[in-house]
Amino acid sequence: MKLAVTAQGTSLSAGLDPRFGRCEHFVIIDVDTEEFEAFSNESVMASGGAGTESAQFLADKGAEAVVTGNVGPNAAMALEAAGIKVYRMSSGTVKDALEAFKSGTLEAISGPTVNSHHGMGGHGRGGR
Amino acid sequence: MIVSIASGKGGTGKTTVAVNLALALEGAMPIRFLDCDVEEPNAHLFLHPEIERSEKVSLPVPVVDESKCNGCGKCARVCAFHAILAFSSRTIVLPELCHGCGGCALLCPQGAITESPKVIGEVETGRAGDIRFAHGRTGIGSPLAPPVVKAVREALDKEGLGAGLTIIDAPPGTSCPVVASIKGSDYCVLVTEPTPFGLNDLGLAVGLVRELGIPCGVVINRAGLGDEAVSAYCSREGIPVLLEIPYDRKYAECYAKGGRLVDDFPELRGALKGLWRKISASGESGAEGEDGRREMGEI
Ligand code: SF4
Ligand code: SF4
Numbered sequence: 001m002k003l004a005v006t007a008q009g010t011s012l013s014a015g016l017d018p019r020f021g022r023c024e025h026f027v028i029i030d031v032d033t034e035e036f037e038a039f040s041n042e043s044v045m046a047s048g049g050a051g052t053e054s055a056q057f058l059a060d061k062g063a064e065a066v067v068t069g070n071v072g073p074n075a076a077m078a079l080e081a082a083g084i085k086v087y088r089m090s091s092g093t094v095k096d097a098l099e100a101f102k103s104g105t106l107e108a109i110s111g112p113t114v115n116s117h118h119g120m121g122g123h124g125r126g127g128r
Numbered sequence: 129m130i131v132s133i134a135s136g137k138g139g140t141g142k143t144t145v146a147v148n149l150a151l152a153l154e155g156a157m158p159i160r161f162l163d164c165d166v167e168e169p170n171a172h173l174f175l176h177p178e179i180e181r182s183e184k185v186s187l188p189v190p191v192v193d194e195s196k197c198n199g200c201g202k203c204a205r206v207c208a209f210h211a212i213l214a215f216s217s218r219t220i221v222l223p224e225l226c227h228g229c230g231g232c233a234l235l236c237p238q239g240a241i242t243e244s245p246k247v248i249g250e251v252e253t254g255r256a257g258d259i260r261f262a263h264g265r266t267g268i269g270s271p272l273a274p275p276v277v278k279a280v281r282e283a284l285d286k287e288g289l290g291a292g293l294t295i296i297d298a299p300p301g302t303s304c305p306v307v308a309s310i311k312g313s314d315y316c317v318l319v320t321e322p323t324p325f326g327l328n329d330l331g332l333a334v335g336l337v338r339e340l341g342i343p344c345g346v347v348i349n350r351a352g353l354g355d356e357a358v359s360a361y362c363s364r365e366g367i368p369v370l371l372e373i374p375y376d377r378k379y380a381e382c383y384a385k386g387g388r389l390v391d392d393f394p395e396l397r398g399a400l401k402g403l404w405r406k407i408s409a410s411g412e413s414g415a416e417g418e419d420g421r422r423e424m425g426e427i
Pocket of ligand 2: 189206208226227228231
């Protein structure tokens with residue numbers, strides 16, 4: 001099966017990126033062979049729907065699970081509809097995430113871990 | 129004539145200027161007042177309109193008929209907002225992200241997508257004395273202000289009032305809802321404070337109205353409290369300073385109580401009439417306007 005990890009870089013030694021929709025890279029690993037492929041996240045600059053776009057991307061790549069830090073409500077709904085299981089991990093490397101996933105110690109989550117627009121910035125209005 | 133009142137940031141007294149301009153001119157010409165700050169409408173707190181009509185604003189949001197959908201993914205690829213997603217198991221819609229553009233339904237080769245209205249806000253129309261009034265509000269959980277702004281702008285159109293003055297109270301800032309509020313107006317009044325923050329945000333607002341090709345002038349509120357940098361900026365940029373409202377504790381107190389400045393302070397009534405004369409004169413000279421179809425009110 002294929003596992004996706006949100007990462008700051010493109011290798012197994014890259015650090016985890018806790019953001020789901022706006023992570024820098026996705027590293028998609030074949031859990032059995034440990035072969036992997038890294039993709040830069042095209043949604044980083046999206047003005048909206050970054051999380052759902054990322055879910056679509058992972059589904060198109062055939063990922064069945066993802067290890068990440070935080071997932072917003074729309075992304076959580078999309079991942080659930082796509083049948084992609086979400087596991088939470090906040091630090092370590094991609095390799096650590098793979099090992100933890102294999103050993104079955106990761107916490108599976110359903111539903112969002114943060115509110116919408118978390119980490120989007122620039123949404124504030126001037127005070128009055 | 130359509131005059132929009134905007135400001136680069138909140139808290140500059142934009143609504144005060146808009147409301148009191150309307151009150152100062154009430155009776156002299158037909159006035160329509162549109163509060164387009166649909167995220168935080170507040171002009172009604174000063175105008176106390178009687179609401180006559182209330183209408184929901186909705187967007188057409190897609191609904192997928194799973195029995196017709198073959199999962200081709202065309203809909204998901206066309207949606208710029210990633211509000212519809214096609215997975216091998218099913219195709220889903222995320223209504224909160226949908227902008228109601230209709231693209232997915234148009235492109236679905238299976239005819240699997242129909243649309244159903246989703247309420248995103250409401251518009252109320254009524255009257256405050258002789259002033260025709262409309263405002264709107266976005267629904268909870270709906271981040272989509274521009275369609276609600278558009279509905280407010282069109283709310284009084286069917287009354288066909290023609291001549292007179294339409295005053296638009298725009299939201300603060302320089303984002304999409306502001307563009308939706310001020311675009312197509314004949315003149316834009318930018319309200320600012322004489323402070324470094326005020327100047328910075330004024331610069332952004334000036335950039336926006338210039339982009340939209342709308343002639344503009346500046347009202348400096350709480351003049352005397354800050355420095356001269358705003359005046360200097362305006363003269364450098366060739367932007368007229370239409371009015372300076374001095375800082376006065378009694379004005380602030382009146383505002384805090386939801387009072388009407390022009391009723392309590394005759395000097396301000398005169399000043400706001402003067403503001404209108406300058407705006408209408410700049411419209412007549414027509415140097416920056418588009419097509420000369422303006423109706424001028426006489427005081
Ligand atoms: S375009 Fe139509 S048929 Fe294709 S996935 Fe979307 S809803 Fe289904
Ligand atoms: S109507 Fe437009 S915004 Fe809404 S899901 Fe379809 S394509 Fe996306």
